[in-house]
Amino acid sequence: MPKNKLLLVDGNSVAFRAFFALHNSLERFKNANGLHTNAIYAFHTMFENVMAKEQPTHVLVAFDAGKTTFRTAMYEDYKGGRSKTPGEFKEQMPYIRELINALGVQYYELDNYEADDIIGTLANKVDKELFDVVVLSGDRDLTQLATEHVKVDITVKGVSEIESYTPAHVAEKYDGLTPLQIIDMKGLAGDASDNIPGVTKIGEKTAIKLLKEYGSVEGIYEHIDEMKKSKMKENLINDREIAFLSKQLATIDVDAPIEVDVDKLKYEGKDLEKLVPFYQEMNFNSFLDKLQITAEPVEMEDILFSVVEEVTEDMFQGDTALYVEMMGDNYHLEDIVGVAWGNQEKIYVSNREELFESPAFTDWLKDEKRKKFVYDAKRTYVALNRYTTAPKGIAFDVLLAAYLLDTNDTNNDIAGVAAHYGYDAIQSDEAIYGKGAKKGLPADEEDFFAHLARKVAAITNLTPKLTEELAAKNQTALFEEMELPLSMILAEMEITGIKVDASRLHQMKGEFAQRLHEIEEKIYAEAGENFNLNSPKQLGVILFEKMGLPVIKKTKTGYSTAVDVLEQLKEQAPIVEDILTYRQIAKIQSTYVEGLLKVIQGDGKVHTRYVQTLTQTGRLSSVDPNLQNIPIRLEEGRKIREAFVPRETDWVIYSSDYSQIELRVLAHISDDTHLKEAFIEGQDIHSSTAMRVFGIEKAEDVTPNMRRQAKAVNFGIVYGISDYGLSQNLGITRKAAQQYIDTYFEKYPGVKTYMEDVVREAKDKGYVETLYHRRRYLPDINSRNFNIRTFAERTAINTPIQGSAADILKIAMIDLAKRLKEEKLAATMLLQVHDELVFEVPESELPRLDALVKEVMEQAVALHVPLLTDSNWGKTWYDAK
DNA sequence: GATGTCACG
DNA sequence: ACGTACGTGACATCT
Numbered sequence: 001m002p003k004n005k006l007l008l009v010d011g012n013s014v015a016f017r018a019f020f021a022l023h024n025s026l027e028r029f030k031n032a033n034g035l036h037t038n039a040i041y042a043f044h045t046m047f048e049n050v051m052a053k054e055q056p057t058h059v060l061v062a063f064d065a066g067k068t069t070f071r072t073a074m075y076e077d078y079k080g081g082r083s084k085t086p087g088e089f090k091e092q093m094p095y096i097r098e099l100i101n102a103l104g105v106q107y108y109e110l111d112n113y114e115a116d117d118i119i120g121t122l123a124n125k126v127d128k129e130l131f132d133v134v135v136l137s138g139d140r141d142l143t144q145l146a147t148e149h150v151k152v153d154i155t156v157k158g159v160s161e162i163e164s165y166t167p168a169h170v171a172e173k174y175d176g177l178t179p180l181q182i183i184d185m186k187g188l189a190g191d192a193s194d195n196i197p198g199v200t201k202i203g204e205k206t207a208i209k210l211l212k213e214y215g216s217v218e219g220i221y222e223h224i225d226e227m228k229k230s231k232m233k234e235n236l237i238n239d240r241e242i243a244f245l246s247k248q249l250a251t252i253d254v255d256a257p258i259e260v261d262v263d264k265l266k267y268e269g270k271d272l273e274k275l276v277p278f279y280q281e282m283n284f285n286s287f288l289d290k291l292q293i294t295a296e297p298v299e300m301e302d303i304l305f306s307v308v309e310e311v312t313e314d315m316f317q318g319d320t321a322l323y324v325e326m327m328g329d330n331y332h333l334e335d336i337v338g339v340a341w342g343n344q345e346k347i348y349v350s351n352r353e354e355l356f357e358s359p360a361f362t363d364w365l366k367d368e369k370r371k372k373f374v375y376d377a378k379r380t381y382v383a384l385n386r387y388t389t390a391p392k393g394i395a396f397d398v399l400l401a402a403y404l405l406d407t408n409d410t411n412n413d414i415a416g417v418a419a420h421y422g423y424d425a426i427q428s429d430e431a432i433y434g435k436g437a438k439k440g441l442p443a444d445e446e447d448f449f450a451h452l453a454r455k456v457a458a459i460t461n462l463t464p465k466l467t468e469e470l471a472a473k474n475q476t477a478l479f480e481e482m483e484l485p486l487s488m489i490l491a492e493m494e495i496t497g498i499k500v501d502a503s504r505l506h507q508m509k510g511e512f513a514q515r516l517h518e519i520e521e522k523i524y525a526e527a528g529e530n531f532n533l534n535s536p537k538q539l540g541v542i543l544f545e546k547m548g549l550p551v552i553k554k555t556k557t558g559y560s561t562a563v564d565v566l567e568q569l570k571e572q573a574p575i576v577e578d579i580l581t582y583r584q585i586a587k588i589q590s591t592y593v594e595g596l597l598k599v600i601q602g603d604g605k606v607h608t609r610y611v612q613t614l615t616q617t618g619r620l621s622s623v624d625p626n627l628q629n630i631p632i633r634l635e636e637g638r639k640i641r642e643a644f645v646p647r648e649t650d651w652v653i654y655s656s657d658y659s660q661i662e663l664r665v666l667a668h669i670s671d672d673t674h675l676k677e678a679f680i681e682g683q684d685i686h687s688s689t690a691m692r693v694f695g696i697e698k699a700e701d702v703t704p705n706m707r708r709q710a711k712a713v714n715f716g717i718v719y720g721i722s723d724y725g726l727s728q729n730l731g732i733t734r735k736a737a738q739q740y741i742d743t744y745f746e747k748y749p750g751v752k753t754y755m756e757d758v759v760r761e762a763k764d765k766g767y768v769e770t771l772y773h774r775r776r777y778l779p780d781i782n783s784r785n786f787n788i789r790t791f792a793e794r795t796a797i798n799t800p801i802q803g804s805a806a807d808i809l810k811i812a813m814i815d816l817a818k819r820l821k822e823e824k825l826a827a828t829m830l831l832q833v834h835d836e837l838v839f840e841v842p843e844s845e846l847p848r849l850d851a852l853v854k855e856v857m858e859q860a861v862a863l864h865v866p867l868l869t870d871s872n873w874g875k876t877w878y879d880a881k
Numbered sequence: 882g883a884t885g886t887c888a889c890g
Numbered sequence: 891a892c893g894t895a896c897g898t899g900a901c902a903t904c905t
């Protein structure tokens with residue numbers, strides 16, 4: 001029979017260590033009620049680490065009972081002189097007990113005794129034949145307990161570093177001492193942290209020397225007469241009583257009157273019923289997520305549902321939750337493996353293709369009046385559109401709502417979102433389907449159906465909850481009038497896709513391959529050897545070791561070879577220029593030419609996916625392929641745009657973008673007189689800034705260089721400026737950059753006030769908002785760590801600007817989709833690139849589209865300054881410039 | 882899976 | 891004194 005293992009944890013000292021392990025993140029660890037949670041969090045991590053490492057069969061956490069113990073009775077100054085325990089720590093102790101309880105572990109305390117004594121007694125008492133013992137503490141005093149069957153783990157640093165004390169390790173560390181002699185050592189040398197006095201002038205070193213000769217405190221005093229006359233001997237004689245008292249104080253009582261039945265300490269696993277709500281209360285979302293994944297197959301209550309044989313109309317009564325399952329991310333291509341729908345009364349599940357043909361089902365999908373609640377409307381829409389018909393009447397999207405409520409908390413599956421809102425009758429997809437190569441449908445079809453049914457139940461449960469939360473945060477309109485309608489428009493844009501001229505790309509591929517080959521050969525010749533040009537590591541060795549170029553910047557792992565570094569080196573070695581060219585072409589070749597070719601579908605188009613629930617600011621992102629970062633700045637790359645063409649030959653690509661939308665938004669929110677004036681009068685904004693910052697009277701006296709610098713300042717303002725950032729960007733000194741900033745704020749006091757106000761508000765409320773109540777929480781805004789805090793401050797400044805600009809474009813898109821339909825234009829909206837919309841349009845419709853787009857975009861919202869757009873068109877996206 | 886680099890707004 | 895511009899995604903390399 002394998003031996004049992006008993007883990008004994010010194011609750012107070014581990015908690016105390018935990019508190020200080022994450023002390024510099026104190027302000028980041030706060031739950032919704034303002035409770036600090038750093039010690040709870042770190043305690044949890046430390047405890048789980050040891051549990052995983054030791055795999056004990058039995059566990060107990062011991063706590064100190066109170067202020068007075070038998071030791072204070074002996075020596076009233078015991079543990080005296082300690083600085084007061086911080087309030088931020090004390091408030092967490094009750095929750096640590098609650099956590100231990102939820103982790104399925106018992107704790108124990110005993111009047112008059114410290115945790116040490118409980119641990120010592122239990123370690124001493126258990127049957128050594130049946131049990132090994134592991135002690136976890138933050139206090140080295142406990143090392144005296146180490147024996148052949150008791151190992152003492154002491155937390156050393158951070159949350160994960162532990163030092164294990166066995167008798168052998170003690171001997172090694174203390175020059176041959178046994179664990180029990182540690183007590184004698186404390187008797188002689190004392191212990192400042194517990195305020196144990198010890199003998200005058202004797203420290204650890206001397207104590208060890210004495211103990212090696214005489215064995216123990218008692219041994220020393222038995223032979224004290226034999227010692228030669230010395231100051232030390234005198235001290236020993238004078239402090240005899242103190243020595244014995246100190247030893248007694250340092251001795252852990254291994255025979256305390258405790259009433260713990262070791263058999264009752266058997267570890268039976270976590271108590272999920274307590275742990276899930278505890279994590280929720282503490283906002284420990286990462287632990288919550290992990291729980292979904294690693295939790296033993298939770299015994300879920302059975303869920304009632306019907307597997308549909310034949311679809312009938314009565315299956316679609318009233319408001320209904322709908323879920324469409326696919327095994328992969330790309331809903332443009334993935335097979336639908338199952339569909340479930342229902343409400344409180346009844347849930348239906350089906351994996352039969354006939355479903356999509358059945359009129360009862362398709363009529364319901366097409367009926368706008370019969371409301372559908374879903375998780376991820378766009379995904380649902382695109383998939384169903386492909387199999388049968390586009391669903392109408394989608395009235396709620398749990399994923400989208402969760403994202404709006406807290407942008408930090410999504411990208412989870414339903415189970416993650418559900419757990420966050422206190423609903424746990426569902427497991428994660430990973431738990432049911434597995435992950436990586438092993439991902440697939442469960443062996444038992446019944447498990448799969450039950451999982452789908454639970455998703456429908458979760459959506460049903462969460463819809464009213466999240467609706468209420470949105471209202472509480474004043475986000476109902478944002479959700480109902482902006483994000484949800486937009487998701488349908490995005491779905492249509494994705495489905496439409498944009499045509500890509502593969503032959504053009506193939507042609508470019510050949511040309512670039514040729515050029516790359518030539519540059520490569522040249523570089524190898526210059527370097528005198530062949531190496532992997534794509535490896536920054538190998539390139540670093542060539543440039544900075546072999547060729548001896550000066551190291552300008554380092555990364556975590558070695559030399560930096562980024563553009564700004566190479567730019568500074570190109571004077572010194574011709575190879576550098578070639579490397580820059582190589583990098584530029586290689587990027588275009590791999591990411592754009594080859595990358596795009598890989599994702600062209602059978603219809604000759606690419607169908608991106610806009611991720612609507614990801615960014616912290618409200619922007620969209622685009623994946624698979626990313627069509628929001630197609631090259632434009634450099635001519636070489638810009639050519640890629642020649643491959644983006646309209647779907648019909650007599651059509652053109654039309655593009656319209658907002659001019660300076662972020663600075664206009666800033667002018668609006670800050671209400672700064674001069675900034676507003678510049679836009680109202682239609683001035684060139686960067687020149688206007690240059691005039692004010694450099695004190696120029698006439699516009700024609702602004703040099704291109706001044707304008708360039710002013711442009712950088714304007715960018716900096718939007719990003720939450722810092723002297724360092726601006727100096728890097730402009731290649732000027734920090735002092736000069738600071739001078740620019742100071743002058744800017746002097747000339748634009750409204751902007752300065754806005755920045756101060758928004759940061760103060762963020763510190764106050766913990767979040768910032770856009771014009772349309774999109775919210776971003778900034779938990780770091782009050783951090784004591786300079787870097788973390790200032791980063792949050794810059795974010796507080798930038799987010800309302802970037803986010804409101806995103807709001808405006810979203811509104812324009814919704815208005816435009818509506819108008820295009822009303823005006824019965826054939827023109828189609830294809831892409832959104834943050835401040836730009838791209839369409840394809842029959843040439844004959846161009847004038848009408850141009851007028852409409854301009855009108856709608858410029859009138860999308862009314863700001864204190866005008867909104868302006870620039871538009872262009874041509875045979876390809878490249879030509880729409 | 883993390884890291885460095887580089888494409889976009 | 892601290893060491894940064896804001897927001898993204900894809901690719902190649904290396905652990």
